[in-house]
Amino acid sequence: MGQSASSEGVLLQQQYQSSLTLFTSYEQGEIKQIFDTICKTPATELECSLSGFEKSQLQGYIDGKLPDSTTNRLYDLLKLLQLCGAVNKPDDVPISHHAFVVAMAMLFKGTLDQHCHLIHCLATENRNGVPAVELSKFVSGILQHYEKALQVSNRMSNWKLECSAESQEKLLKFAVHDAMSVADGDNNKVFDESEIASWLQKEPFFQTLLINIFHICFSPPAEQNAQGASASTETASSDDINISTLHEIKALPQCLDIDWAKTSTLLDLPSVLLLNQHIPHSCRGQWRYCFSSQTDGASFATMVRHISKQGPVVMIVRDTDGNVFGGFASQSWALRPNFTGSSQCFLFSLSPSYGIYGASQHNDHYMYLNTDQQTLPNGLGMGGQFDYFGLWIDQEFGTGHSKAKPKCTTYDSPQLSVKENFTIDVLEAWAVGPPAKLKDDDLYEDSQVSILDRDPEAQAILDLVGKERKSEGLRDEEPTADIPEEHNLYPSGAQDN
Template identity: 25%
Template sequence: MGNSKSLSEQKFCPQFLPEEQTEVDKLFNILSSGKGGSTAYGTFSLEALKSHVREALPAEMVTRLYDSMRRVKLTGKAQGPSEHVSREQFTAALSYLLKGNSEEKSLVVRKMISAEEGPVKAREVQKFTEDLVCSVAHVLTHRRELRGWTRSQATAPPASMQALAAQLLSEMKFQDGQKFLGPQWLGQDCDQTVIEDWLFRVPHVATFLSIVIHKGLLLLCSSLNLATLIPERQVDQGQHFESVLDVLSVIYLNSHLAAEHRQRWRLLFSTQLHGQSFSQLCGRVTYQGPCLVLLEDSDGQVFGGFSSCSWEVKPQFQGDNTCFLFSIAPRMAVYTHTGYNNHYMYLNHGQQTMPNGLEASGRTRHSEGLREDPSNYDT
């Protein structure tokens, strides 16, 4: 990293397999000859891309994709952005975004962020990130790929999109090594090296771009395994209620779990379905394997913890250092163990002398509080 070249300085070699290149070429042929296609031979226009995508992606993201393609400068070609997208530009942009390393991805992402040459402002990266997160929620909803994570709203609420975008941006480091810590940093310059480093350390950005391309353009869909990104939500037959989590929150939490826990999540207990009895909770969550505990308080804050092993009702601490706490609203964050002690999990009930309640990594939620608090409590 730190030695990025422009697309015009690199000799482009497609990274698609032959069968993948055939599918890419087929889509280009559709775009260049279909409704809204360009009058220029062997190219396509923004109108053609919008006509193909239709309602699957927000218009802002379609325009960003199109602009990044037409701004590709291939070796030996005329300089400056072209008016339409050629086959070579189309293939190069998609190859870098889907198959490239962090340096190659950053060359196209930089063009998606802004048309201006040179460094971009952090506020421009923020707007791109918010558009990207919004597009993921939009296309997954449009293609009906939510895998059971439905809410009362048609799409994820703006607060969730902004929280995830803010979390992704918090990992960005500027030239001086400082991280993006809030609005006061929006005026900072981000050069090509900063963007490349960000893509390297925050794989969610590349993953979200692949979702937008695969599901938005309906291209190379077999390359995207949503089952590893979004666990299937299972609720007992005959029971249904809207989850506290939306699909963006689920994707974020799921990425912090071990691979064997990412395929399917089964609801064990909810105050909406099973009441606010602590003894009911204890009876339903014990000996069920690793588990996520999720709470929403009366102020709308959503938080919880991951237990690495089965809960047991006993007066001893349980678990190991793979347990963690998390926050979903008003901000998304994961808090791993500090090594200060081994107080990872605790669940006890009905004892006269020992503490009763549920504790995760040193934070306790007593049974009396559960009975009195009207919050949602899901596991």
């Protein structure tokens, strides 16, 4: 499987040198490992050689993690890179290490324009643009193969998630049809690369998904990672490994603090991918199970206890009519008489369709949590205003509301539930990102603890001079102490109907 110098053009040599500078020495070693592994994959047409690989070897290496059409077009792209500016252009030219490095730079270090060109090449053979029907087929194929790629590469990160055809179709509609304003049945529309760029800027979800699946396909072999294939990898520091583009990139957030033998979730693979893409980057590394009414009971007090001071939280509700929706709280939940949170909060819908509804900037009514008040609402709310929330969970827990005529003023969200006033079927909550660090003030929040407890020195001085502590025995009770621990999920008699 020899390769003449004339089959590599000057332009490829220049692209190779430019691409190489984008990778650290450790990453360069990883790419060489991957290239060598592909070259050692059994070939069907030519003898194996470390100087290059052919299409069947690339197909064998990827092993079904990508749709066949995508793998074939990826090889065609590699071949174009290989022959770019070459004097001789034989049909059976193998893909060299130089062409492979240039392609890896496009995939993992590429600009937005390069990714748009990559999507164009992988989605269609039409050089004038990407027809809507072919773009939809391409995105759908990537979604269908992503679950398999995660499973065979052992990257489910402790999640037990399904990926149904229905959820794939919902994600396709959200990520392509809605984002690119493609009407149902309008398959004749053709997108140029500038329109693809506008799409990715508006909804970057698919760009991230594409990079993730290619990362899974082109990760260094585990056994070679352990041994080190070159001096550069053998001498690499742990910092080199941690910042490597190809090493252990999280395709899914780590799922923590859950026993799947006892607990199920309203989430599926597409919904986790979608929500994780829209929460702040610092929160995307891990999701920690906090609460589910299915396993922890239908108790507002229990829910509040489990979600308080946990940092940012994703809450998901399914109403008894089957709609699934929720909200992302950017800060720790805490009992307050006023609205809190930030513009990073958002509401969302997961069924019957996907929707992400960010801050409108009309007001700052992002988060509200209060209990046992005479003049203020008692419950948990996001968006809107008192008694007219975009999402509301009542302190009595079994009920809530989603009010928007025509939209929630805080989040520009529509009514999320089937009925404006809904009954909860299931509610669950996940803390996202690293655990919150409690501040000293959190321990004595809202003056629930005597000022003397905050200042032991003041207490000691009073004891020393023999002064009586007038407030002793008059301390406030815990804020959730008089909330009934268990509430019936359904109102009286509802289960009989």
